[in-house]
Amino acid sequence: MSSAVQLTERPIQQSAAEPSRPASVRPALSAPTFLATAVRAVGRFAWLLFKPTIVIALFLLLWQLAPTLGLVDEVFLPPFSVVAQAFADLVASGEMWTHLSTSLNRSLVGYSIAVAAAVPVGVSIAWYRPVADFLNPILELFRNTAALALLPVFILVLGIGETSKVAIVVYASFFPILLNTITGVRTVDPLLIKSAASLGFSPLRLFQKVVLPAALPAIFTGLRMAAASSILVLLAAEMFGAKAGLGYLITAAQQNFAIPNMYAGIVAISLLGLGFNGLLVTLERRLSRWRVPANG
Template identity: 70%
Template sequence: MSSAVQLAGAPVDIPSRIAEPAVPRAQRRPSVALPAIGRIGWRIGKPALVIAAFLALWEAAPRLGFVDEVFLPPFSTVVQAGLELVRNGQLWEHTSTSVTRSLIGFTIALFTAIPVGVAIAWYRPVAEFLNPVLELFRNTAALALLPVFILILGIGETSKIALVVYAGFFPILLNTISGVRTVDPLLVKSAVSLGFSPLRLFQKVILPAAVPSIFTGIRMAASGSILVLIAAEMFGARAGLGYLITAAQQNFQIPDMYAGIVAIALVGLAYNGVLVAIERRLSRWRAH
């Protein structure tokens, strides 16, 4: 609303409410930043709360008699057993052995599955030639072939690494094929119209667009390779987390057995965290 006054015979509107001065942007940032910080804190804290609740339940259930403490010791007892394994060097020895085997096998699977997947997705003759064999083997569980790998490659490191390669190959392969085939055709046509060579087309368009699907397969392969390797180490191995768990169970060292299981979970979390960080770095363009 405004009020009119007579100045020099002409009405002049004078605002009844004087506009407040604009607040500098630097002074408005804290009110906007605080909710963002709160959301980030909740995003980080929520998983931590869930894990803390699970560990508290694990600690309380044996002590309150809900489960037999002999077969499920409290979490604090498992932590003490794990620290003892760290002090005497056993946990590091077995963990490093398993990680080395899984990394070697996973790396071989990664550098073979992605090129094969791109070739199958992009070239029809390659797909028609390889699909029958791939369909036959991809439906065969890796652990079902463990005796075959041991008979052919022996009971040493080669059979275990080969099993990891087999377990990690197909998730990466199938997700690479899916990622390449679902690239937006308009992007491909635009790149071709701009004169991109086939190599530059793959480098700048196909592979970046397929990164999310490929990394889904990579993360699946990483977790699957660890599980398959642990199962393989339970038979005919003298080192590794799988061997540690089996030996502890046979000697009725139950806290040591659970410490080995916790170590496997931590290794899996570390693998997943590294892969998620790499995926975000390679997919930064998607945020723009």
């Protein structure tokens, strides 16, 4: 009886004594499974790479096909290939660069002045109550007055030269930056400010290390909105009394019925705005590397 028990127990003891396979050892993937995984990885990478251009490519394809198939009049909406050729001709002749550089110079000068003025004023209004009480009435008055409505006033007072065009850009860019700066500073977590003050931070260091970094996302939102506004308002200003600029190019092409050149100017405006926005987004990411995205 005891020998039977030993015989039955011996295999169990041997199996228990067998060395177990390490958990890190896994069977190798078969060739079809590995190939399918690689294809999926390449597909995801290609999708992430080309996803931003898919909608634009579809739009350009529709633009090309609509006049070609007779859905719209080709005289008033040339195919995209014709507009692209006109754009290339303007670039080759140097005319596009002349107009683009003129508009870019006006926009950058006015935009820089607006940034230099709006950010300090916004911080002062948000940080100091007396400044807010003193400036709010006049700022509210002008904030609700559209820039284009004041364009004739700027032309009458400052003339049709560069000064009026830069001034209208300053006016259009000032308020988006101002309002977002005020919002960003006022919405800083009070607990962060109290913690920094309890650590002995001076007011200047408190602003530099706590308030400004926390308000940076809102400030950059205002900068991006102001960049778009500055370009749009400048184009309208260049349609009156200008001899160069993208707005002048579009107006002159329309009057001379050079429709492909007109659309080429519109494409140049889109590329300029896209470049402005991309530059600001890159700068914001560089200055906000400490932020953790919501999706981890």
